[in-house]
Amino acid sequence: MRKDIDIFSIVKKLQAIRTLPVILLTITMSLILNSQAFAQDFGDSVFILPRMTVLILLLVFSSAVLLYTKWAKAGKKLFIRKIAGVDAVEDAVGRATEMGKPVLFIPGIADVEDIETIAGIAILGRVARVTAQYETPLLVPVRYPMVLAASQEVVEGAYAEMGKADSYDKDTVRYVAGEQFAFTATVNGMMMRERPAANIYMGGFFAESLLLAETGNAAGAIQIAGTARPEQLPFFVAACDFTLMGEELYAASSYLSKEPLLLGGLKGQDFVKVLIIIAILIGTLLVTFDIGDWYTNLFDVP
Amino acid sequence: MRTTIPIIVAFLAGTLLIVSFFFHPETIWIGDAKEVILQWMTIVGGFALVLGVVSIVRVNARAVQRKSEGWFYKLMTVISVFAMAIPAMMPVTKESVGGSIFYSIFPDSWMGYLGTGSNSFYDWLFNYVDAPMMETMFAMLAFYIASAAYRAFRARNAEATLLLFTATLVMLWRVPMGEAFLRLFSDNLPGYINTYVMGGFNVAVQRGIIIGAALGAASMSLRIILGIERTYMGK
Numbered sequence: 269m270r271k272d273i274d275i276f277s278i279v280k281k282l283q284a285i286r287t288l289p290v291i292l293l294t295i296t297m298s299l300i301l302n303s304q305a306f307a308q309d310f311g312d313s314v315f316i317l318p319r320m321t322v323l324i325l326l327l328v329f330s331s332a333v334l335l336y337t338k339w340a341k342a343g344k345k346l347f348i349r350k351i352a353g354v355d356a357v358e359d360a361v362g363r364a365t366e367m368g369k370p371v372l373f374i375p376g377i378a379d380v381e382d383i384e385t386i387a388g389i390a391i392l393g394r395v396a397r398v399t400a401q402y403e404t405p406l407l408v409p410v411r412y413p414m415v416l417a418a419s420q421e422v423v424e425g426a427y428a429e430m431g432k433a434d435s436y437d438k439d440t441v442r443y444v445a446g447e448q449f450a451f452t453a454t455v456n457g458m459m460m461r462e463r464p465a466a467n468i469y470m471g472g473f474f475a476e477s478l479l480l481a482e483t484g485n486a487a488g489a490i491q492i493a494g495t496a497r498p499e500q501l502p503f504f505v506a507a508c509d510f511t512l513m514g515e516e517l518y519a520a521s522s523y524l525s526k527e528p529l530l531l532g533g534l535k536g537q538d539f540v541k542v543l544i545i546i547a548i549l550i551g552t553l554l555v556t557f558d559i560g561d562w563y564t565n566l567f568d569v570p
Numbered sequence: 571m572r573t574t575i576p577i578i579v580a581f582l583a584g585t586l587l588i589v590s591f592f593f594h595p596e597t598i599w600i601g602d603a604k605e606v607i608l609q610w611m612t613i614v615g616g617f618a619l620v621l622g623v624v625s626i627v628r629v630n631a632r633a634v635q636r637k638s639e640g641w642f643y644k645l646m647t648v649i650s651v652f653a654m655a656i657p658a659m660m661p662v663t664k665e666s667v668g669g670s671i672f673y674s675i676f677p678d679s680w681m682g683y684l685g686t687g688s689n690s691f692y693d694w695l696f697n698y699v700d701a702p703m704m705e706t707m708f709a710m711l712a713f714y715i716a717s718a719a720y721r722a723f724r725a726r727n728a729e730a731t732l733l734l735f736t737a738t739l740v741m742l743w744r745v746p747m748g749e750a751f752l753r754l755f756s757d758n759l760p761g762y763i764n765t766y767v768m769g770g771f772n773v774a775v776q777r778g779i780i781i782g783a784a785l786g787a788a789s790m791s792l793r794i795i796l797g798i799e800r801t802y803m804g805k
Contacts, residue, residue: 313597323592329785333792381611383787386794390801413622414615418802425805442629443622447700449707461639475711482714496783498776506722514779518786521801522793529798537789544781 318570328543333536340532348531353492353510354520357391357468360490361398364465370405371395372464374480376471376495377451380414383518384496388471389418390521391494395468396426400435407464408441411451416443452476456483469493469508470517473500481507494520573805577797583607584795626651654700658692660684739763 340346364371373395375388392408399406408423410416419441427436444454456479467484477500484491485507493504494512504511512520522530554560586603593601630644661669662685683691725731742748743763752759793799
């Protein structure tokens with residue numbers, strides 16, 4: 269069972285600040301900072317005033333996510349649409365278990381500061397729990413040492429959580445090469461030699477995406493990919509059985525966890541998406557009638 | 571404590587980076603926080619490199635020791651790691667750190683081959699071994715694209731046929747000979763492909779994915795900053 273620790277519970281424990289006064293204070297501050305008088309006296313030299321629109325959007329977005337998270341915490345039922353690619357993860361691991369072959373997981377080839385890599389590592393944690401449960405071998409080749417350290421921690425934690433700490437092999441997560449194509453060559457070789465039954469690619473991928481996915485296809489593995497890079501998506505769609513596109517990658521770990529607290533964040537995100545669609549429609553109408561300059565300038569952030 | 575401290579660090583670092591986005595780096599220290607944190611990351615990443623070297627040596631050395639399949643290639647991997655790293659880290663001149671000791675043992679003629687400068691051993695390995703191998707791997711992409719395109723463009727149903735037709739038009743438009751062929755039908759045809767297929771449908775779909783991905787990334791960042799999403803630290 270997940271221990272309910274987040275930044276709010278920590279703050280609550282410390283008896284320090286509450287979130288509501290902070291949000292109110294931030295809104296007030298942003299209104300003051302956006303005012304002309306403030307800009308003339310002080311603002312321009314310290315604050316990047318044209319970025320204040322971002323602050324307002326950030327506050328709206330954060331409030332929506334927090335509100336839905338709060339509702340989820342309170343037990344409100346939230347509908348989340350099915351994501352076929354994520355549902356297929358457990359089936360893929362099951363297939364590997366039945367065949368007695370390993371599962372190959374690649375958390376992208378970007379470094380740890382890339383949010384796609386973090387999303388990949390979060391999904392790795394969920395996949396590692398399933399492989400630990402079924403005692404299926406897991407292979408995780410990585411390209412950066414920082415990703416190595418983070419992934420090792422995640423996989424070890426997952427095995428410990430499933431009560432299989434003894435089954436954890438330190439070389440499950442391995443650093444193979446720092447060069448993009450050296451990494452690709454190593455992983456392709458691994459696919460052809462060890463013939464994993466399932467290949468899962470989740471994270472930031474570049475020109476090597478098709479080299480990996482086509483090799484996996486040739487090796488006969490079931491393949492699930494996820495990336496937020498639109499230029500790599502066609503390659504994964506062509507060569508993989510399931511592909512998570514853009515936001516689905518970031519939603520996957522919450523979706524797999526099935527925890528209401530994490531699903532609340534997804535609903536908040538959907539709410540903001542509706543707001544963005546409305547904003548785009550308003551902008552389209554205004555620009556069509558040639559009265560939308562002031563509106564487009566609002567979103568022109570340096 | 572293993573959960574609480576990382577959550578506090580993530581919260582402080584994340585909030586600091588968000589706040590710094592709104593301040594001028596020239597006039598206030600907080601505006602420069604992003605650069606400072608990135609420098610810290612580079613330093614931490616440098617230390618983490620040792621973990622990478624330990625991992626690659628341990629995995630491959632074990633395979634060599636057991637004489638498992640392809641052990642010779644694994645041995646070459648280990649040798650290559652050190653062949654690239656050691657000469658690059660050696661002192662280049664007598665004035666470099668440790669240079670006076672090094673060149674009292676080894677001849678001065680070695681100076682030109684050490685370090686990472688031009689004509690060094692590292693430079694030679696990089697230009698004549700590493701770079702050609704990387705280029706070969708990249709060049710192989712053309713064959714992989716051909717095989718993936720063959721599978722993707724099979725006209726199995728109405729949607730796949732439409733994809734095949736559109737892809738054929740775009741591919742023709744991207745090469746001069748194909749463009750000349752298209753102009754046989756209408757001089758405006760290449761322009762229409764550019765405007766409606768690439769600038770219309772393609773950009774619209776790409777932007778939809780980008781907006782969704784950006785929101786997903788922001789939502790995930792927020793969950794991490796607030797400590798709601800903790801899977802990345804193995805919790």
